[in-house]
Amino acid sequence: MTALRIYMAQRISAMIMVPLVFMHLGMIIYAVQGGLSAEEILGRTRGSIFWACFYGLFVTAVSVHGAAGIRVIVTEMVSLRKGTADLLTYGIFLLLFVMGARAVVAVTMP
Amino acid sequence: MVGANNKPEETDQPEVMIEVSVWRGDAEAGGFRTYHVPSRQSQTVLDIVTYIQRNLDPELTYRFACRVGMCGSCGMTVNGKPRWTCRTHASQVISNGKLTIEPLRNMTKVKDLAVDMTPFFDKWVEAKGAFVPTKTRHDEIEAIKPDSKERRAADAAVECINCGVCYSACDVVAWKPDYLGPAAINRSWTLVNDPRDGAQAERLKVLASDAGCSNCHSHQSCATYCPNLLNPTRSIAGVKRRVMVAALKGEV
Numbered sequence: 001m002t003a004l005r006i007y008m009a010q011r012i013s014a015m016i017m018v019p020l021v022f023m024h025l026g027m028i029i030y031a032v033q034g035g036l037s038a039e040e041i042l043g044r045t046r047g048s049i050f051w052a053c054f055y056g057l058f059v060t061a062v063s064v065h066g067a068a069g070i071r072v073i074v075t076e077m078v079s080l081r082k083g084t085a086d087l088l089t090y091g092i093f094l095l096l097f098v099m100g101a102r103a104v105v106a107v108t109m110p
Numbered sequence: 111m112v113g114a115n116n117k118p119e120e121t122d123q124p125e126v127m128i129e130v131s132v133w134r135g136d137a138e139a140g141g142f143r144t145y146h147v148p149s150r151q152s153q154t155v156l157d158i159v160t161y162i163q164r165n166l167d168p169e170l171t172y173r174f175a176c177r178v179g180m181c182g183s184c185g186m187t188v189n190g191k192p193r194w195t196c197r198t199h200a201s202q203v204i205s206n207g208k209l210t211i212e213p214l215r216n217m218t219k220v221k222d223l224a225v226d227m228t229p230f231f232d233k234w235v236e237a238k239g240a241f242v243p244t245k246t247r248h249d250e251i252e253a254i255k256p257d258s259k260e261r262r263a264a265d266a267a268v269e270c271i272n273c274g275v276c277y278s279a280c281d282v283v284a285w286k287p288d289y290l291g292p293a294a295i296n297r298s299w300t301l302v303n304d305p306r307d308g309a310q311a312e313r314l315k316v317l318a319s320d321a322g323c324s325n326c327h328s329h330q331s332c333a334t335y336c337p338n339l340l341n342p343t344r345s346i347a348g349v350k351r352r353v354m355v356a357a358l359k360g361e362v
């Protein structure tokens with residue numbers, strides 16, 4: 001992976017995340033203010049293709065963004081060979097993605 | 111104070127002394143040595159270093175040429191910050207009567223306050239910081255409008271004196287010694303905006319490389335310390351935009 005590709009992946013994932021973060025925050029405020037219970041929330045998200053796509057995209061963008069960011073920090077602090085840095089990047093992406101995907105499945109699978 | 115006959119004025123005031131710690135050594139080893147230098151009106155940090163070399167320690171090595179902020183050779187780290195010493199007034203930087211003077215960071219020390227600036231200048235060449243002409247003497251001179259967007263962008267970045275202060279201030283250079291650094295990319299940016307230049311594609315390729323603009327974190331140390339008040343961060347941001355567009359078009 002070239003430095004430029006990583007840079008672009010990080011910027012583009014950030015652009016995707018900006019509106020999603022605001023919608024997510026809005027959702028939290030709405031749920032808390034409206035006094036929704038956990039069952040009521042799950043009742044709305046389970047089986048919803050919209051929420052599965054929304055949080056699926058969110059988790060993917062977070063995984064790309066986090067993996068790129070950690071790679072940059074680590075390669076600035078210690079000198080890694082390119083192959084090692086690439087492995088680290090894919091590893092962090094996978095870890096974040098699997099953890100996030102589990103949560104999305106739990107909340108949106110019918 | 112110097113009187114009319116060029117001798118120090120007789121005053122009842124005891125002379126105020128500055129405690130100056132100067133880094134002495136070379137690439138292998140070194141440490142601080144302390145000198146006491148009389149305080150003078152309108153004294154610059156370079157005046158202090160020169161006083162030490164002429165009166166206290168003739169072996170002290172340092173570099174300067176113009177003494178008026180033109181040549182960019184007098185950069186040193188003063189009380190922890192990179193500065194041009196010929197135009198830094200001692201009174202602005204002395205804290206508690208003390209001054210610490212070290213060589214610039216991010217460059218190999220040669221001796222005492224002089225560093226090897228070769229890699230710094232090599233990166234200017236690597237970043238294609240030289241103009242590549244496209245016309246001959248027989249062609250018409252190409253008119254560049256002073257108020258065009260490109261000309262204004264180049265103007266804002268062009269008054270660089272190659273002092274290396276920004277390069278010394280940049281943490282990314284410290285972490286990634288291959289990074290081209292703020293001065294070289296700032297220089298390239300002036301040429302990216304030069305419609306007469308014939309090396310645009312090659313230049314963008316270098317700027318897009320692993321040593322190029324994407325390393326910059328935009329944390330603006332370079333802009334904070336540039337003595338000529340240039341803003342390399344802004345130039346690098348411009349380069350990033352150009353490089354991103356070129357990458358999306360598959361040109362780099």
Ligand code: SF4
Binds near residue numbers: 282292325329333
């Ligand atoms: S803005 Fe970029 S070039 Fe300037 S000091 Fe920071 S990382 Fe270095």
Ligand code: SF4
Binds near residue numbers: 270
């Ligand atoms: S950009 Fe400023 S700090 Fe950097 S080399 Fe040029 S004049 Fe010096």
Ligand code: FES
Binds near residue numbers: 177178183185
């Ligand atoms: S001696 Fe020339 S810039 Fe300071």
